Amino acid sequence: MLIACGVWAHGGPQCREGGCKLEFGAKSARAAGAYDPDVPYSTLRTPHFLVMYAEGYGRIALRAAEIGEASWSYLAARYAWTPNGRINIIINDQTDSANGSATILPSKTITLFVTAPTRVSGLEDYDDWLSAVLIHELAHIYHLDMAYGLPWLGRQLLGKYVAMNQYVPAWLTEGLAVYEETVSTGGGRGRSAYVDMVLRTAALNDVFPSIDQGYRGYPNWPFSNIAYFFGGRFQLYLAGRFGEDALLEYHRKYAANPIPYITYLPSKLVFQESMPSLWSAFEDDEKAKAEAMLLQIRTSTSLPLTTPKRITFHGGECVGPRVTPDGRSIVFSASSPVDGARVRRIDIDGSGEEILLDDTLSLGVSFTSDGRAFYLQQAEINQRYYAHNNLYRFDLERKSLEAVSVDPLEVSDWVASSGSLRAREPDVSPDGRRLVFVQSPFGANRLVLAWVESDGRTIHPRVIVPAEPDVQLSNPRFSPDGTAIAVARFRAGRRDIVVYDLTGAITYEVTRDRSQDTDPTWSPDGRWIVFSSDRSGIYNLYAFDTHDQTMRQLTNLITGAFQPSITPDAQTIIYRGYGPDGFDVYSVPFAPADAPRVPYTKAPLTSTVDTTPRRWPPPNEGAPEIPPPAPFRTDLAADDLPEGWSTSSYSALDTILPFNDNWNLFPALIANEHEIYGSLSHFGADAMGTQSYALNVNYGTLTEAFGGSASYAYDGLEPTIVVSGTSQAVTFSRRVVVEQSGTMPCAYGGSGSLQSDGSALCYGPDQGQYDQRRNTARISLGLPFRQRHRISLGYAFERRSSLDALPPDTIERLLPRSGNFARITLGYTYADTRSFPYSISAERGPSFGIALEALSKGLGSDYEAFVLTSEGRYYLSMPWRGFLLSNHVLALRLGIGFTLGPDLAETFRLGGATGRSAVTTTTDDFYPLRGLETSALDGTAVIAGSAEYRAPLIRIDRGLWTMPVTFQVLHAAVFVDSGRVFDALSWEKLRRGFQDEWAVGVGGELRADFIFFYELPLTLRVGYARAVRTPASMPATSQRNGFYFELGTLY
Template sequence: MACLHNSLRLLSRVIRYTGLALALALAPAIVSANNEGAVAWVLPGEEWKTLETDHFAVHFLSQHQPQAQRAATIAETQWPLLTQRLGWTPQDKIQMVLTDDFDASNGWATPDPFNQIRVFLSPPDGGTTLEAYDDWLNLLITHELTHIIHLDMARGFPASVRKVLGRNPLTFPHAYQPGFLIEGLAVYTETDHQLGLGRGQSKGYDMQMRMEVLNGIDDLNQVTISLRDWPLGKHYLYGAYYYQFLTETYGEEKLRQYMALYSRNIVPFVFLNPDVKKVYGKSYPALWNEFKGWLEQKFEPQITALSAQDTTALQTVSNEGYTLDASASDGRNYYYLRRNGDDRQAIVRISPDGKQQTLAQLQGATSLAVNPRGQLLYTRLTSRADGRFWSDIFTLENGREKRLTEASRYREVQWLNAGLNQPQRLIAKRLQDGISQLDLLSENGELLRTLWQGSLDDVLGEYTVAADGKTLVATVKRKNQGWNLELFDITTGQWQALTNSKAIETGPQFINPHTLIYAADYDQTYNIYQLDLNSRQVTQLSHLMGGALAPQWVDGKVFIQNYNARGYQHSLIKPGQPVAQFALDETQGQYNYPDPYQQPVSHSEGRDYSPWPTLSPTRWMPLFGGDDHATLAGAAIDGADALLRHSYIASYSYDFDNDLNAGSLQYFYDNKWQFSALREHSYREHDINGEQRLQIRRSDVLELARINLLHAFENRLQFSVGIHSDQEKDLTGNNDNPAYVQMLPATKEGLFGARLDFSNAEAYLNTPGYSWGHNAALIWETNNVIDSDYDGEVINLNWSAYADLPGSSVLAFNTANAYASGQSKPFTLGGNDLQFSDTLFGRDSWALRGYDDAVRAGTRLNVNTLEWRTQLSSIERNLGVLPVGLGNVGANLFIDHGAAWQEGQSSDYLTSAGVELSTDLVVFYAMPLPVRLGYAHGFDQHAGKDEVYLTVGYQF
């Protein structure tokens, strides 16, 4: 009997996941951060409100009314400026959501499924490249609104398609551009060289690009992909200077002409070069070469000036600083938080003799403090099931982590040393609702009193406490000014300004009660300075081509983090003569930024939030497919509300040849409820006695799950329950086609289940897949609650473990075990689809490479996999400006060993081994698709085979 499994079942799965496809198609347009999705669960007493202006609907919690009014004022102020500057005006109101769910500065914008902006109420407070701003909301909203206007552009044919299909992914030409063209434009518009704000004019960006010029400017195909290569976020950096080059060389009007022309393309990436040639007379490669020359000319004066003076001698103690690390000193030893992209984050101590010791491994740490006794404190972000990422204080006791605060949102902590024989105190910083606050805590993290609370116009940056416990020094940003150093009297709660300059002064540390060291960009870059508080004399301690930040005073020596083209190094300034000395008054200067809130805009009174205005679908996608047995046509829609708490995907298709209806519906509410319904058909042709007969098997699947019903251990342990129904039958035919053949009996499976999931697995930037930790799921299901042809219970245990090996290698192990009692549906084993798991419940198939699908079946199953994975190289190159490139290339050696059998029968294990080559196939410039080309050999002489396969998907 011949069997042909044609492509229509695959098509039905495509239809099923069309909503996902729509989202993926617009993935390049989700910019400025990871799309964090739904707002956090509402806490007791919280209410979501909405106020509307002419062009914006601002959604906010009731306690954030002042912040919402500020956001509305800024948005409406920037609206006419940006729409005129970019030459486009979106038709619909922009949905802007203000959240305080994250203890980090960020935001995002996307035109999918409607124009929306997410604003995190968390101003930058040090350690980033974002400090050059007048007002955080002004910088963020200007940046994100630029994205909305830019990506919303559609003229000509795309505009006509949008009128018919709505906000279809094909109607956003500018979303299909390299990231440096998207992010670079937003950094360009946020920058004002005259006022001295925005990243595009900052010394931090100059520092990074200057080192790029010295060490070789990236080619166009390197910048077009921006995944892991240093500097991280290079599409922001290179893009900012690229737009500055374009407008300085050719003018902004040319830029508007190019954007207008490009917005007419229905297959946009094909026309990147043709359109740029029409406007600028040159292709992108030619423009990039011209840009390289512009960069060299721009930075030549800086490089010449910095080269005219001797470079400070450094002793490098660690070159693992992939980012600017948190650091600390106990007076004798140097400590830092290591994050190198290859291994777990760790607290490292460097002793006076230069030896390094890893004190603890952890995840998500953001700041570090140590007292003269060597007691460590750190803050780290913790994941919560309610969707919040808040920071708390932790310490180490006998090498083990101890949590001191719970949901207190302290993002930085310092010791307040009151003497060796007196109780220790802590001073912790919180940024909540966009307002900075300093609290005095006991050694155990208990709140004693609030020392100070600022306003929306005050931002507290990095700070440290004097050894006598009377004073702290901090970087502070006041209204309409830049960052300056201020002293805070811990007893009286009063601030005293130390500096008043246009420089960014950062990382202050006490040498003694009358002397500070800190970093500042007084000249072309950041360097280290020493300030005598009595004489107000400044001594420059470093002069570097790259720059120096984060100084620490360690037993008369100064440790720093110096920047080079491959990242940050932890170094020690070698003894030598001071670079320069000058009076602090010589640094005086004020910004006096214009107040962005001087002219409040009119807006509606805040009303209760409703999801309905944004929940209706904004687009639809036509679906077509067919072969000799069926002709399908249909449509798919999806939608979400402004808070992204409700989202849905729906599709419908009709088979004209066989008069069959199919479709799907998926609905999600927060990360609490999931519902899915699916009807699909599979088509197989059989040769029966020389006659071709068609088998059509219908599958109806329903699933309802309540996830995160219970959770613990920072959301690493989750408990969910759900119901799953799967009914299958062969169709009997109709008047037009009575020749359907029935090959299999109808089946009905109904399961009620519960599952317990645990995950502490971590993935690192330069290693393949998960690199450390465990993923485990224990699933219990019963056939005896919902109507089912089966009876009995099913238990499924899956556990994966990952060991981080030296370098960029991982040893991964997975074991899957399934047990069914009574007359449960049998499990099947075989094939190479390691990703097969469409639903939370009802899984009955597992892979075993080197063997056919369903090579074994039974009510008992055990399959084990051991893999050694390693990174071979990092290509990080794109194919010119076409939407395809390659990221990392890795190798994977594996052994599979498993069996499926009936109770009371022999297990008859099968074994296979093989090798896989993997790479990130980067499509649309920003979407890495893991592709694996594998060879597997099944050792069983009867069932095994040699096979070569190609799969797309993540490994276990």
Template sequence: MLRRIILGSFFGLLLAWAEASPVYITFPSDVDWQVRKSPHFSVLYPKGQDRLATRTLQAAERAHVILVPIFPDGPDHTWIVLGDWQDATNGYSLDLPFPHIVIYALPPSAHGELASLGDWLDSMVLHEYVHTRHLYPARGLWKAMRFLFGSWALPNAIQPQHFHEGMAVLFETEKAKGGRANSAYFKMFQRMAVVEKKWGTSEFVSRDRMDGVASLWPQGASAYFFGGVFHKDLLRRKGEKGLTELYQSYASNWPGFYNGPLNEVYGKGHAEIWDETFARTRKESEVEIAKIRKEGVARLRYLTDSKFHKWDVRVSPSKRYIAYRSADPDKLSAFEVYDVKKRTVVRRVETPHGGSEGFCWGKNGRGDQWLFVRPVSDGDRSLFSVYRYDLSRDQMDRVWVDGATSVHVHQLDCDSQTDTVLLYQESGGKGKVVEARFSDPLSAKSGRVWEIPEGSWVTSLLFGASHWIALRNGPRTDLYRWDAGVSAPKRVVSADAHVFSLHATANGQILTVADFDGRLEPWRFLPSKKQFQKKLTLLGGINAVASRGDFAVMSSYRHGGFDIAVAKLKEGPVRKVSNEDASPPTRERASISAAENYSAWSTILPRMWVPNFLVVPNGMQIGVWIPAFDIAQKHEYQIVAGYDTRGKPFGEISYNYRFGGNYNLGASANFWPSYIQSTRSFFDVWGGNVALSWSMFSLNWRLGPAYRKVEASGLGPSQKSVGVEASVTKSFGFKYRADGIAPVAGTSISLAHTQYLSLFGSTDSHFRSVFSIRQYWESFWLNNHVFMFQLQAGFAQGTALYNSFFEGGGELLFYLGRVSFLSRGFFPGRFLGREIATFNVEYLFPLFRIERGWGLTPVFLKTVHVGLVGDVLTRATGLRHRNDRYTYSNDELFKKFYFSAGVELKTEWEIFHYLPAQFRVGLYHGFDPTGETLYLNFGLLAGL
């Protein structure tokens, strides 16, 4: 999970957990943390969120009581981090370097699969704690490895994703209210696959694709859906005892040999169990389908046929257009506008969705206007904010409320003029509904505010003379009416169903989506009678509804995803509801400590070390990597040490302290013997630096003192340099497709300068500067055909060549960052100089989308793509220094150019079920007598 592995090259095989940037550090640095504790957990939370922290600990202790009998091997103590810097409901669990759970504690989207959770916080904690205890056991040789190497020896971690997620989905369903395994959402997937005769066939899914692929529905939900079906069947066969025996057996198992434990416990392998499961569940769905058809299934007319994900449907004020959110792996996420008269999509408004919902369409003197919710990324944060889109001007702008950017917004609705808006905001366990009026198109001032009850969440808002609010309270939905001039809304009814997507019809009725009958269908709410009336019976289900005259406009599911459909509303059965309070559950309460200020000492000590084996020209490097960070990610350090069989030890220690608004104070010290490939020279280099990093003016800055010492060698006398390092970087405009081979747009620019001074014993006064700019453009003729242009230049002066130089040429090893000064048709390290510049261009395009494996073998081929590449390099040795002992060719910069070109074939894989990998074969030609006629290079990179 935490490091990059590089395997293989033209020169040999490398298996290394190599030192690199800590990609696992993701928390914001400016959070003021506090801690509360219970007998088995500690919760780390932002100051002021004490109530949420207490609720989380109570949920965790309940989960502990439930799961210990099923997973007897587990950690004595587990950390839980509550994050409010991501507005999309999510979480994860890791047992390394220490057991911890991270929960982005926000209620789920009303239209998605997580809406099936009863008490969303209890269910999320239970789900993630299943992972914690499931991953923990280590038996047999794995137990000895954990004793020797530490916490990274996790045999149960190396399993298909649908094993992990299926187990957690099973227990979130069986041991808590609600849950996905029995949800209307997941049953809809199964039912429609049976209707279209895809259930149990490779057209829907094969065993190698059950973890999910981007191009096939249900994409990222696959591991949860299929895993839930599989584990529900295992539970039916031998109960919880069988699951305990199974995962204890896996704790001594080796990657890829998954049938052994299944045969041991259930007497059958994965394929045979699935065949029986598909047959049994097909019969169950056929019975359900026959029952639904007896009710009289509505005839739907589909307007679109692109499948995948659509939601948030709205009809324009003129009734001519239908707009909705769309997420398709072959396209960037967008709002699509369908013209009813032309019967086609006439506009796509590209914008990130990120699970957000909330969208209204009005019209005023400026023309048609949208208000909608979308995520906004700022450093380590991604928060939902309100935007206004002017259709006539094709202009999108962020909305401000009470003088600040609107954040943590999860639902909205507005009046027909888009002059007043109703917002639902939630963060840190506290939610509120706000009525705000615009003083200008982009600035609103809040009026009435309603603080919603703790533990509940808003599924839908309906703006009107009296506003309506759908509020989930556990598995129930309460409908509130907020009359004009009243400070707080009044509850009208409480329904035993998930109710959302409230929509006012032309005759003043309220159309909504509800799952009273176990399916997501359109219902009409009748406030005066306190009842709901079904308007359409569906075989599948819907996740959004709007009305257009007597017709419902829906995002309707059919096998493969959602499409926009219309159907005439009909009179159906009535479901009466009450306004009675639900009986609160009786729960034991664990003892919770008082709040404490956070201290890093309890989690900062290292808990694992990873061996390093690196094959290099004429030798091997053998070493260890020791990573560590505290639970708040304020402190992070790494130790790398080892021995080079060519006769040199090496080592580095680095430390980073993160604080304030994305500030980072780092220090490092190292001893790295350097090897110049072109001269086969080997010399010793000591180094160290202290640097402050921060963000300002949308730029990333770095500044600090640096020390460097080169020991005397055959290249020249000892050199000592003391100076200052500075750099600035900027990245913007990056866009990605779900199945993209590269960014389809984006620019990155960087400038780094090091100035060494004649102070504190410095041998020379010299400097070193590097500039880089990279640009991605997608072709206008085909999706995912991408051009990459890169210009890099380096300039150094004032010291001996061996003390400060740049190398250019091809590659020894393939790695994601590639060689800085790349000229692929020449031997690695062919060019050496104080001044160097390269221009690289690549045309990248997909060749095949494979997305197949071999059963459960932990190797999965995703895509094959091609790159046509070209490089131009120019360099110069620069001004000669008194300590330069050797004569080097002295080409003039920008006078002599070296050209190369070639083709690269790249294959993208997933190994061990989680680890992205890329294998590349490159064939290049250098257009110069010093170049290679045909230079073959290949390698494998794997990393997160």
């Protein structure tokens, strides 16, 4: 990954044949559905790559292939590793975020998001975006794919699972890729002043992260970027201290080590020190550099060290502060690990903060001239496949949000196929009649000026600055007189401030050099253009005098300043400032006329990319050259291709078939509510995820039975089609009962009882266990829609029979039904829950699932029945905040399942504490109830409910050096579980159920969340439960009062 982002999950129940349960892991092939099936894709085939691209992106694909081929032998020589087969590259423009990803499972595949970064986030320092992201992701491919010695032998059997560099901390994998993007280009995060700021501030404030905190999902600032920022700089430190050959030799030694997760041995062999010891030395080195920088700032500049006023105290990610037209308050966005992203308003003195919008993080806002509304951007999920930006108008008086729309006659010219404008960073003209924004078609940027109708929502846009290849625009701002627009423009390796008139002609260039100049704004009188720049090595605020063309330095910080906004009285600058816990809103006086002048020189114009490095280290000799920019929205012709290169329509067969450098075989131990079973799994998928398959064979230790599954999913259409077959053993807490004539003892082992007629009932000897074999074939259609909904339709044929041979006189009516079960299923799920970095579970919102099934002899079934299964959950975040009070949750769950019709053929099971996790699962007809034995009750209908109050106790978020375990948080829950089963559903039994057949369990649990093996989240639960009410017909032995230990969660 180029950027690691915490996922704030939206989860809910998945309805399948037999029930609705929350799925923690796919049991069958399920196509990813990442790409719009209505968009045709092509493949460019080169000697070492397959590049997949949509219509209109052919030239970008060709340029990516040229960069890849130029990098292939260069990286092979550096890593002493030659990948087998071809590497897949997918050109993706379905998001307006700058990112990339790489994997070697099941095949070597890189995804490149063509949208380039424009905001300062660490990614802004690049020569050429496509080159930077591709070098980073190719470094992952070479690094992850390496295998030597015994691991190489293991790969011949288990395939790509035996790639030891997959089993390392994120600060190693991402750190090496950041190192490569730095030494193989003139930019990169290894040279970024933003990254300098993060490390320097941490070092000076004694919050430098330890080596065990560089994992994906770290919930505190700077979140997962510890792996990228600190991990990348750590590897630069190692290369500077020991030499690059030693650094790369370490990674080769790790790839040859047959014992995963152990950094000690290769580190001692290469560096003669352990990694934790080296990290401590790296921290000392960063502290020394930070202290030297602080001394330099204090002593060598004419401007004293700036001491700003802090207005907000959120920390983390805080963006886009803008002063209201009346100068009384500030609107900004903040993303808190406690409660997520929100747009907020605060008085300019820091009092009176209020929340305006939930679940929204906008890079900035722009007010109407009367201050009653503001415009903002927001990413929205469209048509399941796209995450594009749109513009919105928020009315401050009505607290209402409305999307900005284009006149219906102009929609085809301005609205993307996703349904969004793909627009960002709107700014309103002083007269309120016009709106300027940046639009991003085909990964390019163009500046758009739009007339706004009186409703404030409908616009009539026109392009004033057309898109150019590899030119990015950001943060347009109207001048106070409305005649000019200041913009940050990236072109040919330089990010500068440029001023346009309203026709799109350049009035003048404020800067032209390799400094990162961004976030322009105007003083109220129009004389000064204030912007952020790293020209001193630190992001400070500068003012450009439009009268005499001179530059003044306004701040002299040890941290950084971004996104300035000047108060209407021209006395104060409000800005996005950095501190040891992240970003907040700060202010400093605005007195540009008194600020010291800064000499600066404009660099000569250039038609080629400026790759001059501004900071250490120098680029490696032999690094790939950057090819010329690629025209966008153009496709390839045969004469565009070098000899031996070719194009064709995309085919999944190019990448899905096994033994095409994509073999894998995964052994595992998994547990369900009854047993542990071993399994071997293999899966495959094409590069774009349109088709996938999965194969599995397993053996249960309690049932002593083999099982398995095979599935295939096709996502080249809507809906997704899944075909599967399974064979599994299901255990019931039933004893086989045999009727025999004569007296005791029973001929069929176990215990028995004499009946009044002299016969005997003999109970099987298997501790109340009846095992049933279920062989199932299934086809289903699934269609997600409107982001949170999914419907499914399927047909399944299932053969059920006793796993073991039954005696001839078995009373089968006392056992779960056997025979043929053929059914059609209609399912629906809805999920709109939220969780945040500090959440201990889903924290806000509902989820719901329902499945309706019809069994019919006309479908091949032995039974006629109607089956309904459903489950609803609701999570309510408690309002209190403070020490030990934040992120408390009331979680509610209700499940209902029943069978109606002439044959009550389906059986539901109730009782137990088994949860679901990455290594545990439960069968679909199982409903937990703590305080009872597992599956203590079963029947043809079930009602089961639960209420839990969940509270975090202490956050740890630490590991043990580089060992593969991280202790995240300790939390607790108190619960009430209740439910009952019915042998046949009726109103009378429902009424009686609340009187004498209801089971209720109460108790509490202490839970600990861990991450094992750097990637595997797991919850451990120690609980105490007591059944305070049980059905009259249930034997006392079916209670399970006392302590228990389980993995995973119930819901």
